[in-house]
Amino acid sequence: MTTDSPTPPATMRASVLLPDRSLILEERPVPALDLDQVLVRVGAVGICGSDVHYYHEGRIGDFIVDAPMILGHEAGGVIAAVGSAVDPARIGSRVSIEPQRPGATSRETLEGNYNLDPEMEFYATPPIDGAFAEFAVIQSHFAHDIPEQVSDEAAALMEPLSVGIAAARKAQITAGSRVLIAGAGPIGVIIAQVARAYGALEIIISDLSEARREQALKFGATRALDPRTEDVTTLAVDAFIDASGAAPAITAGLRAVRPAGRVVLVGMGAPEISLPVSVIQNNELIVTGIFRYTNTWPLAIALVAAGRVDLDGLVTGRFGLEEVEEALGVSTRESSLKTMVYPGR
Ligand SMILES: NC(=O)c1ccc[n+]([C@@H]2O[C@H](COP(=O)([O-])OP(=O)(O)OC[C@H]3O[C@@H](n4cnc5c(N)ncnc54)[C@H](O)[C@@H]3O)[C@@H](O)[C@H]2O)c1
Structure with a gap:
């Protein structure tokens, strides 16, 4: 692993949903990197209705929270470290996370429909951790570079835009x-x-x-x-x-x-x-x-960078990592559109 300076810490704060549907703030080890992954210091995370469902019901369909899990899948941040197969020049890049990890060889992936891969690992879908944490990991090619004029919030909201x-x-x-x-x-x-x-x-x-x-x-x-x-x-x-x-x-x-x-x-x-x-x-x-998306991030980033889609204007609430419970509650109000969590705040 190659890191930025200062070296990422060994542990991080994370908001963790337990199977009894309580949320706790926990000190956890910073996740280790596979060789093709990057470690992202999470800047902002949007709350999605699915986070609220997992929090209230502990499940969505067949996906059941039966072990501690970190919620949040609309995320962006800065690359803090890279796996051994990733160009270290990526460290320090501001990125938007495409929060999915499809298998590489399924028929669906090979046909271009990687969102439909049966072995998909998706952020904040049991048992995969999401991004209500100071750090999150993703395959390097799904950490999409964002231009300077795109905010941290907009970087996160490339996901619903997708x-x-x-x-x-x-x-x-x-x-x-x-x-x-x-x-x-x-x-x-x-x-x-x-x-x-x-x-x-x-x-x-x-x-x-x-x-x-x-x-x-x-x-x-x-x-x-x-x-x-x-x-x-x-x-x-x-x-x-x-x-x-x-x-x-x-x-x-x-x-x-x-x-x-x-x-x-x-x-x-x-x-x-x-x-x-x-x-x-x-x-x-x-x-x-539709079931999520494939190959949408480049267009999403281009539309926002060109001012053709306004994601910043959707933000109606801002919370720290220790306020995730309150943020989840606020996010369902009629007056709310996008409630954001800032893990580094
Ligand atoms: N297919 C996918 O990949 C995918 C991805 C993300 C979200 N979703 C789904 O998209 C939906 C929308 O997401 P959201 O975050 O905007 O949810 P939301 O609950 O905030 O919005 C749904 C809106 O529908 C309105 N509504 C309810 N009944 C209606 C009716 N009869 N006619 C018109 N409007 C009505 C509600 O008042 C509400 O404003 C959710 O069901 C979510 O699960 C699907």
Whole structure:
């Protein structure tokens, strides 16, 4: 291992979720590096809904927190040390972490769909530790360099931006597109910004919350509607992206798409819902889900660096490592978009 000066310490502070769902601040050994990894001194970490789920429920589907685990997967920082196969010149670089470690040889990885690798190790998904800690490790090629004008917060939020880019690609949003997005949480708002950057002309967003609808108008949505009082099924949009996970939003959204249009299901709500099959058939809709992302970081960084997507403006709360519990609570408020944790603060 090659290190910066001063040498990283032997131990670090980490916020650890225990199987009984309590959070403790712990002094832990700084993780050792594989030869192709880098050690990142974490600057900022965004809180995602999945962190809140693990904290409250101790599980998401089949992933169960049955051993102590560090939450947090939206992270950026500075490279503090490198494994023996990594160029030491990387030490000191500011990076955004792509928080996944797919296997190298599966069919999915070789086909380019590395997000679907069955052996995937993903930050803050049991049993893999995340980034609510002073240091985190990642393969060198998934520590993406960021330019000077990109903030620590934005470096961290390249992760949810990547979800937005993956959704916009699947929806084939392009110049002139008309798009409906259900859900104006952080993911919906980021998708709206990506749609604007891709040249969409009409970006209609729906949410039950007035506060969230108002926020969305500041971030790229051209119209924000309340689905309880406005009918979306007459919109005939080119694409519908669900970022709510709500069954009524998905069934209405399917009916809001023009013939041969696209539907992308991003939101994770009830695992099974009933769908209007005849609407999908008669209109030859292309319906797909997304599971995170592949090859999105270069575009995400370029869009933010060029000022085409604003991630800094999404930050609504800032907390230290000893305040993770409070941060998780605040992050679910209607008025919150992105709550950040600063492990070095
Ligand atoms: N597929 C993936 O890879 C992936 C990645 C990240 C997040 N997600 C999922 O994306 C979703 C959005 O994430 P988020 O952090 O923005 O969540 P969030 O909970 O902050 O936002 C969801 C929004 O949907 C709104 N909503 C609820 N019912 C609605 C309805 N009937 N019509 C319109 N809006 C409605 C809520 O008021 C809320 O503002 C979550 O379900 C999350 O799990 C998926």
